[in-house]
Amino acid sequence: MIGQDENPARALHKWPRFPKIAKRRAAGVLANFSAVMPGGHSVLDGAASQGRHIERLFSVLFFVCLGVYFLTLLFFAIGGRRSYNPAEKPLPIVKTPEADAVAKWWVGSAVGITTVLVFVILVLSIRTGMYVQDVSAQNSVTVKLTGHQWWWEVTYPDSRADQTIFTANEIHVPVGQRIAVLTNSADVIHSFWAPSITGKRDLIPGYSTAFSFTVDRPGTYRGQCAEFCGLQHAHMGFSVVAESPEDFEAWRQSQLTAAKEPESALTRSGQGVFLTHACVMCHAISGTTAGSHVGPDLTHFASRGEIAAGLLPNNPGSLAGWILDPQRIKPGTTMPPNNLSGEDLEALVTYLESLK
């Protein structure tokens, strides 16, 4: 669970000596704990070095607090047991000046220990914070993330317009490289959160912030909006796809191409449906006249695994259902229902699913 990472910033983050054993044991127990947590979607199952640092800090804090909890309860219990008196009627008042003089020392020491623990927690927390929030290191990929009600606009900006990638709800990153994420929001406040990667960051209109992470285990990690953003806050998912640098580069190149031209009669007719119906009001497909960025960019729609911000798998069946009546599937979504004939719908779905 605690993988060695070669990041030089790790030097910043040497744990002080004393909690070492506790830490190892803590991490071990929590690792087993997270093993019974299925789904690969957990704060305690980090796939990025930032997430794992937080996880380690959490483990230490958890066990410190656990110890304090049981110790305090134990003292309450012993104290209660010691002084317990089953009398039914109120007993006379006691005064115990000698015992109180002793208790003063105990209470004083307990306050002292608390103060020391507080200081330790503060130091550990600031150290981890410095590592997680370190923005000085060189980033190799920059992702611009814009929150919308209720989907994620993902852009890989580049100074050259033809090198900029537009996609949605799926963030591809190369493993082992530092990714910078620039956040903003188009409407209300959202929050980016992929528990296995790193802590969350709010997307606030009027504010542009940046954070970075390094994923070191290939895989697809789920994330979800964590700031209440209205009706479909529950269905504002995304995924982080971490792949080898070669695979990432291949993906990048494919995304840079224009949309695939329709080849069959069916897909050609589907493109016609797309361009003559409400779709073009909101969606863009490069290489066609559709250029609106109100909704997700569909240029490489078929390359994405899910639709409707992580709600449905991307297959012809769910796509057809979604296009016909998105309000039934995701009540309140900004996409209107589309009253299409059977042939039109089939053509449109076939066309969209051809946009690899």
Add this chain to the structure above:
Amino acid sequence: MIETREAQIVEERAVRVRQGERERLARTWAHPAGFWGWFTNVSHTAIGIRYMVTSFIFFLLGGVLAALMRLQLAYPEQHLLGPDRYNQIFTVHGSTMIFLVVVPMMFQGFGVYLVPLMCGTRNIAFPRLNAFSYYVYVGGGLLLWIGLLLNIGADAGWFAYPPLSGPQFSPGKRVDFWAQMITFTEVSAMAVAVCLATTILRYRAPGMTLNRMPIFLWEKLVLSLMVMFAMPAVMVVSSMLLLDRLVGTQFFNPAEAGDALLYQHLFWFFGHPEVYILFLPGAAIVSTLLAAHCRREIFGYTPIVVSVVATGFLSFSVWVHHMFATGLPQTSESFFTAATLMIVIPTGTQFFCWIATIWNGRLQFQIPMLWVSGFVATFLVGGLSGPILASVPVDTQVHDTYFVVAHFHYVIIGGSIFTMFAGLYHWIPKMGGFLMNETLGKIHFWLFFVGFNMTFFPMHILGLRGMPRRIYTYPPEMHWSGLNLLASIGAIFMAAGVLVFVWNFLQSRWSGERAGDNPWGAGGLEWATTSPPPEYNFLELPTVNGREALWDAAPNQPIVVGLRSDIQELLVTHSLDAEPQLKEKSEGHSIWPFLAAIAVSLTFVGSIFNAWAVPIGAIPVIATLVGWLWPRGSSPPAPEVVGKEA
């Protein structure tokens, strides 16, 4: 003491004089009768009990909403409640529990009822303002709930962050109901803060110097000051939100030099002190109950008082820990982490002093203490997940997840609801004059305790496994279902526990054992009178000789004589050393506070629909205030009083 002397009177004469005095006081302080009498009553016992009953009804209503949410979340992808209904329900649940239940119960209810009794006086300061505050509070509660029942309830969360709550993304009147409810409840809480702080500083019994003041009063004083400094922030911010929504100001609109984060700063400048406003009354109850049931003075009076004051101060420097995910600069975040962790020290100090009190006392373990131990076991979980949340990196992971939901329910239910029940079991014998049934009390406790932990403990794990807050449903493949089902089952136990309490209350009230003046043998002045107290609270105003007035009283502890019993006269003492300074006529019963509250409520509600409601509504508001303040009657000449006869 200005003047003490031996009373040279014979027994029979004393009895006769006291009987006459008792009748005169009963006549002077009598609660007005009849239907309208109910609305003119300004006595603190009546208003205090109304606060408690009303907030308990809201507690039940808020609990119903919680149950609906648990029903919806028991299984993945349920459609019992749509997103719209669910959002209204969680918004109103949170707002109800914070603004209509815990603060009105723990600060206003317990405070208004107990503070004058603990001070040893006959009424609260500014009783009409106090009565006014109650009606305004009810108005706010009705506004929020009528909105919900009409299916146009507030739906932007109990914090209502713009832009989501702003005019663009929340059209209609829903958020206005919420924002105006804030105005109502905060006007109410601030009025009570003024009444309580003034009562504590000016109406204490002679001899109750500041360093003999019961910890309960200390905490109410600190709380009142916190309310005065914190609640203006939420009033300012909810008014700004209303103005943005109603008359087109641009406070929170980033497109027009406004700022969305400004709202969060102002809101949490209120919001974090609010957390301690919720917790400190609980701590006050625990300190008071421990002394009474451990048969000794609380250990570490001075450290506890210092801790309470320190908590009050520190609570104003921690608000940014609710905003760690917004991406503020790291240095400022570290400051707020440090300030937040600091609060562990005074809170820990209180816990250690409590342990020492139990350790060196003689514990009598009745129902109130059962609830205190429940408080220790549950609040401590929330208290200790606090430092975990104070750490910025960890907070960014668990912020806005079910981990936080678990944390603050452990803090608020542990710190305020468990202590509320402890306080109720302890003081209901005083307020109602009957003892609660022990067996039912135990059943209530165990159902509630087990149910509570079953509901909220799994939420820690759900949060760590990535379940965000405020989602109306979740997909089955997230593997959140089992724990959610467990949580929902726990809610049934909690609800059953609360119903047992209601049954216990009604049944004990009907046929419970009479309590007597002081069933616990406690030391506070509230036990120095009958149960329930007479309208004039004390036949003879007491004086005080130590921190636990009844335990420390000298055998010949003086009583106060010379206050007139034919008008509602109160004894005013010095704010520090409680030397008698002044006799003051209390404002009598009056219908005007009620009418003023109606006028103010209509103005507030009207302003949601049309800005002209403010100038138009000002007319009846002014008229009722004139009626309220206009002096009536003249003081009759002083007749014979007891002291003179002696």
Add this chain to the structure above:
Amino acid sequence: MEAYREKLLLDVSKLPSVAIGRRNVSWLGNIFYMVIEGTMFLLVIASYFYLRSRSVDWPPAPYMPPALRYGIANVVILLLSLLPARWIQKRAAAGDRPNVRVGLFILAAMALVAIVVRWFEFGALNCRWTDNGYASTVWALLGVHTGHLITEFIETFLIGAIACTPKMEGNRFADADTNSVYWYFVVATALICDLVIYGAPRFI
């Protein structure tokens, strides 16, 4: 309890039943309300400077800073009004009903003038509340203060009216005294608000 004769008695029958100034209970309540309202002013001012820190130019272009003339006029009026306020306190302590009455009506009249001038002050702010965040805070700050002026006008007038009746005795003099203390608060907050509204756009 029954052993009455064994108890010592603390006789308070000779204590006064009226106190003017700090010993009066309402005086303390008044201070608490000043704390609450002072906090509100501070928070609106804090919001003003928060928004200031988020903007490059202040007031945001193309707006001009508020014009000074009515603001200065009001400062002069409010400062002059301190005289009758102080005079009321002195006469109230002496239980001088006719002079307290005159003082109260003078103070109420000055408050009324200040409210009228305030009306023009709003017109000279060079912005409307809907324009931007800056304009909204300026209007809010001046608006909250105007609310205080109006309530204080009503209260002063009301106590003046009571002073025309025989009910003006004892604690009503204390009310007149407390009212002056509150008036000082209103003047002090006016000066601070003016400093922010007129000073900040010019100097910060």
